Every structure is written in structure tokens, then in C-alpha cells.
Amino acid sequence: MMRARRLHKYRSLYVMGLAILIVTNDYCQSISIAGTAPVLIIDAGTPGGQLTSVQNQNCILTYSTPVQPNRDWRITVNTNNTSPLFTLKVVAISPTRGTAEASVTLNSSTAINFITAIPRKTNNATCNLQYTASATFARGIGTDNHIVTYTLVTP
């Protein structure tokens, strides 16, 4: 009888601990990117004008924020390519939580605000990543490779 009571006590402890672990993990900060790595190819232009810009909106950013601390979060973006030949911009389309900032030109390793005012306890919010590539004729022919990094930070 005593042994059964003790067993019940420890089982309850275990279940409680597991529940705390899962809840805590569900609301810790997380960020992920889904979709094929974007490849933007410019191959048309206007006589007397400029090359035709191209867009890619195939990737989805998913982000969560923790219960604590009690403050808003933001996502920043930067690239490792600080001297690209061509112009690459990115903007968050329809974020389900937080506010999308204006389109960011990716030419700096410095983190620039991408989505701001993300409330705490955000669970798996999403937005589409819309990349736009543009170029001038004078820039010639070539390829720019970027490693674009999104980071969840507190204000």
C-alpha cells in the first residue's frame, strides 16, 4: 500500500516535469526557413531602359517567441555578401504576428530590422520571404551568392 502511494507520487512528479518541459519548449524562441533556396535569374531588359527585375516568394519564415520575458521581439536580416554586383531586396509578406518593415537591401553584414513588434507567446507565426533582384545594364553579367541570415532578438 505504502509502495503504491510512493509510486503514484513519483509518477505525478514525472508527468508534471514532462508537461513543464513541453510547455517551455513550445514557447521558447525559434525560427526556421522552409522552401528551396531561391535562385533569381535576370535575362530580359528594355531598350533604353533597364533590365527586368525578378521576384521569388517561395520561402516561408516560421517564428515563435517565449512566454518570458514579457517584451516584444523582432527579426533582423543580414547577408554575408557586402559587395554584390546586383541589387537584392527582401521584404516580409503578410506576417501573421508582428509588423513587416520596409524592403531591406541586402548588401551589409549589419543586422537590419525585418519584422518588429512580435509579441511574446507567439507560436509558429509565418510570413513569405519576397526577394527582388534588379540590375543595370552597366553592371554587366555575373552571379552574386548570398547567405542570408534571419535572427530573432529582443528589442
Next chain:
Amino acid sequence: MKTKTAFVLTRCLYFLVTLTVTIAVLPPSVVCQTSRSHNVTVTVNKVTVIAVNPPAINLDIPSGPTAVVIAGVDQMTVTDQTTTLLWGTNSASTKITISSTTLATPLFSLQAVALSPSTGSPQTVTLSTGDQDFITNMLPSSGSVSVRYTGIALASAGEGTDTYTVTFSIIGI
């Protein structure tokens, strides 16, 4: 007492093992990550485009507004500068050439020249079959330039009409 301690230790061990397994099997989406990266590639291929406006012009001697007809002089001329040539090229070392259809028995001659292009060196060309250099030494650029056509006729050649189809091309050197 010994049994109780063993029981507690067993339970603690059980709890720790289960926690470890739980963490290991949690989906990545709920594992804390504050930063994620992916690759983005921008490629610009060779682009060469050219256009000319308007699609047709007429040079009229002697009624054209710019016609020069002088009594006692055999050669008469007329000019037109309403044509705009537009281009775009991102290739290095290119040029624009000009060619025209073959006329079996041309009565008059027709010249063309680009007026102060923003890049390259303009050439004055008397139209004939085959490509002739029109603007050479062009840099990767886009732009537009006015084209001046000059129709030259001799009074002694009489009346008539020559119709040319003029073609401009961008060619890599």
C-alpha cells in the same frame, strides 16, 4: 531504508532517461533557435536588346521641309532626324551595325549617322547591303540616340522612289 533509497534513485534515473529521450525526439520546430540562414543566388545572363522608332519615315525632295534644292546645282538633299534608336546591352565590347535591303537599281543614295551617342563612336554610313559599323566601342549600357538620315539625289537622275528596309543590330566583338 536501503530499499527506499534504491527506489528513489531508480525513479530519478527513469525520469532523467525519459527526459533525454523526450528532448531527442522533439521536432526541430520546438527546439530553441534564434538564427537561421539560407542561400540566395542572383544571376544576370547576357541581355542585348534594341529598338527603333518610328517604324517608317519619308524623305521627300523637293517638298520635304528640310529639302535643299538650289537652281543650277545638280545635287539635292533632304534630311530627317525623327528616328530614335534605343538599346541595352550588358556585354563588354559590343557595337551596333546597320544594313539595308538590296535595291536592284537605286536611283538615289541614303546616309545615316547617330547623333552624339552617350557611349561609343558614331560612324557615317551610306546604306548598302551587308552589316556596316554604325556605333563602335560601346560599353555595357542602355541609352537612346537620334539618327539622322540624309537622302541625296541628283536632278539628272530624274524622278522616282527608293524604299529601304533598314536593320540595326547589336553585335559582340
